[in-house]
Amino acid sequence: MATSPPYPAYPAHPPRPPRPSGSGSVGGTRHPHWWQRTWVRYAALITLLALSGLVILALVREQTGTDGFLVGLGLAVLPVPLLIAAFRWLDRVEPGPWRNLLFSFAWGACAAALIAIVANSFATRWIATATADPSSADTLGATVIAPVVEESAKAAAILLLFLFRRADFTGIVDGVVIAGVTATGFAFTENILYLGNAFGTDQLTGGSGIASVTAATFFVRVIMSPFAHPLFTVLTGIGFGIAALSGERQTLRRTAVPVSGLLLAMGMHALWNGSATFGEFGFLAVYGAFMVPAFGLLTWLVIWTRQRELRTVREELPPYVAAGWLTPAEPYALGSMRARRLAREYADRHLGKRAKRAVAQYEAYATSLAFLRHRARRGRAGADFVVREQALLHELWARHEVAHPALQYAARATTPVRAYYAPGYGYGIQPHPAYPAQPLYPAQPLYPAYNPYRS
Template sequence: MATRPPYPTHPTGPVGPAGGSPRPAHWWQRAWVRYGALSTLLALSGLVILALVREQTGTQGFLVGLGLAVLPVPLLIAAFRWLDRVEPGPWRNLVFSFAWGACAAALIAIIANSFATRWIATATADPSSADTLGATVIAPVVEESAKAAAVLLVFLFRRRDFTGLVDGVVIAGVTATGFAFTENILYLGTAFGTDQLTGDSGIASVTAATFFVRIVMSPFAHPLFTVLTGIGFGVAALSAPRQRWRRILLPPCGLLLAMGLHAMWNGSTVFGPYGFFAVYAAIMVPAFGLLTWLVIWTRQRELRTVREELPAYAVAGWLAPGEPFALGSMRARRLARAHARRGGGRRAAREVARYEAYATSLAFLRHRGRRGRAGADFVVREAELLRELWLRREVARPALDHAARATAPRVPVVAAPWAVYGMYGYPSQPVSPPGQQPWPGYPAHPAGPYPAYNPYRT
């Protein structure tokens, strides 16, 4: 009977306190209770927001708004998912974030904005100024706070999946995408209803203008605002436990920046007929470009962290020698999954993808441990990740080894000057050294005789 090979030894490195057994949780702290309550809350919010939007737009306007508002959603979700490919987070976090933005946050915003605008109009007896004040002051505060609640919930209750800046950007961006989806349905459906009353159609219609501004020009507006909040939470997640004030103050600072940028965007129409385009060109586009560069740079830094931290586990025997290089390259990862799919089907490819995700989490965990940022469960979490890797090694190692060989940098070989190489890198015909008489049966060097070597010649 074959015996199972023993685990390799642990690498020398950061050591954290061993985690003890968890205390028995109260009934309201159990996972199924939290998931059930949260699902019920989101479902009720979705039903209420559906009824409110349909009441304001009508059935036909709702369907038109829904069809137009859904267009940018797959592109935005794909972009945020691409950013999260180094250490992919669970799909349930993304589903929760989108549902919170589309249902709960949108419902809070509609109710709070309507109440605040009516109260201001009654207090000032000036409905026009109430609308302007509500759009530039009330709406940014309410909407960004409602969207930030999703980031806060993931940060508090899914802390293991929220480990850095990219996680904050992805959770915040997906939440804002859901919020913009519902808001676009409302705006586009209302515009369509206005066109139905006035009889306008085509390019000059209100629906076309609304579609151009909200779907073509600025589909990234809401994600851009809320990403600032996500960056605050992401940097807080990277902070050491002893940096308490940094962990407390950074998320509110990000939220305030999101509110300020949102207020400037909503108030762009106050700056004259060209205020919208001025704010768009001078603030929104540069901010979008800067944040895009930041998250891509962070993504590359994460890959570098993988390449730097995993060799310790390769030395200890947990990983093959070529795996740290392959796991630190997105191209090598794709090749490994494709190789596993050709040999073992989709199931093998999924196992390799999980292996890559666990190995990346292990590298980040060790990186935090070396910097003194690991929690009390460092040893327990490290053992869990190593066990997951060990269980999948038979499927993943051949695929990653193939990917490492295929993507390894070519080492240039300096050959002797008298060698004539053929198609595959081997001498096609032996020749004599330069500057000497041809050997019997061998031709002279093709470049002709060379001067004698003089080591003192300058």
């Protein structure tokens, strides 16, 4: 009978608030109603998204026709993989679960798009009827109604994940990624509609080639500004990310910052939609003066935030080194994207894909552990800190035999060196003493039967 591995002692835990007793419960144990059960929520959410998808499919196909829908679909899908890959790249330090990204994209493409189409059409018709001026109603609907409706609909996905997937929503990068993927889904559906209508116009007028409406629409929406909707909604995501970093008692900040981010997203969206009314070169002026600088600034902010996350990993993991869970080199290796990549490649080269996957999982669990301890040290980890910490440590220990040598190699390969002067011998270099040499993998696999999922 297999015995469990000997675990090192747990490090000293940061102080945490006492666990609240369940209100209205018997013996402190709450019994949720049937509508509070997880499977009921999942079923309701999947049903809502599926129905929204079917309705939006019918509406778009009705407006564009079958040929226009197929052409719009084929062209609108082109930027989606690139945008998803870009947001996933930003999330490499502590990758969130794919189910959150799938929900975000589905919400943006189905639910948010349906809300926007119905609400925008109703509001524009109402304004046209009230003012008896259809042209001004279209302008007012695009510059005022559409930004408010669309950004609110997309923000709903961020709010839902913030409330119900709080453990996966830990900071600004998470907010940016969730917001960006939601907006990518929304832009995907919207592009199908615009490109499909443009194709229908070309069929009626005989436009073709570069001079066609379809080509012009594709150039503006897919080539020049595929990041427009993600850029607007990312402002809302940053607001929720700052709220996630705030303490439980900072109620005003946790409420005001997301609302401010949403208002900024609406304002930038309104400026973008209204650029067509600023004259012949209004679009290019807004694009060059506002959109491109804002995109560059937000890109810098996200990358800077990711570097801060890596620094947090290096600063929070040393207590686990002292307790015996990690080797001395691991905080440095886990705080470097290059070292993490080298560790995965080293495990793959010596033990195969299975070991590479185990090292990647080890890196993700260690990063989550560092962020958890960082939040606990600042009083924001919640009452379940000890349970979550122990679960993460057990996951690390189940993979330590493969991960420790790989990360040790990566640390030695990327560690800084220091110069020294020896009298009579001149100058030389030596590795940093914090990362001593450790046994690495032998030429033949040492753990052929290793199971990274063992209990």
